[in-house]
Amino acid sequence: MGLVAAALVMAGPAWAQDDLGIPVGAVAKAVTIEDLDGQPVDLGQFIGKKAVLLEFWATWCPLCRALEPNMAAALQQHGDRVEFIVVAVAVNQSKASIKRHLERHPMPFRVLWDTNGNAVRAFQAPSTSYVVTVDAAGRVRYTGAGEDQDIEAAVRAALRP
Secondary structure: OOHHHHHHHOOOOOEOOOOOOOOOOOEOOOOEEEOOOOOEEEHHHOOOOOEEEEEEEOOOOHHHHHHHHHHHHHHHHHOOOEEEEEEEEOOOOOHHHHHHHHHHOOOOOEEEEEOOOHHHHHOOOOOOOEEEEEOOOOEEEEEEEOOOOOHHHHHHHHHOO
């Protein structure tokens, strides 16, 4: 199922970890994507060095919008120990549309652009609102999708020794 189709059928409850995407326990691949100015960003500067939360996101995704308050609360609580990265997927949006969206609706997270789908493939992202947490050793500790995810629990899983 494609990314857009999966996002459209996902109006129900959140999918729990182990049900989709990269397997929990797998070693996360540190791929290179871009910032919104087109500069390369190697996710290896974070993955394997500190805990990371990645959300696969789009401006048009209502489930992503619903996750924002929980993501912001987790960032406020754990932002000194966890890198929060929003991976903007290259489906029905452009860097310009993302920049316009962020001007109107600023987010406190690092927003990166997955123009070539490197991160989508590496993390086997099935949809937008897909969240992955990775511990400091680079192992996937949580995957899930949907608006009802327990982001706090996902972050705590990445912080466990």
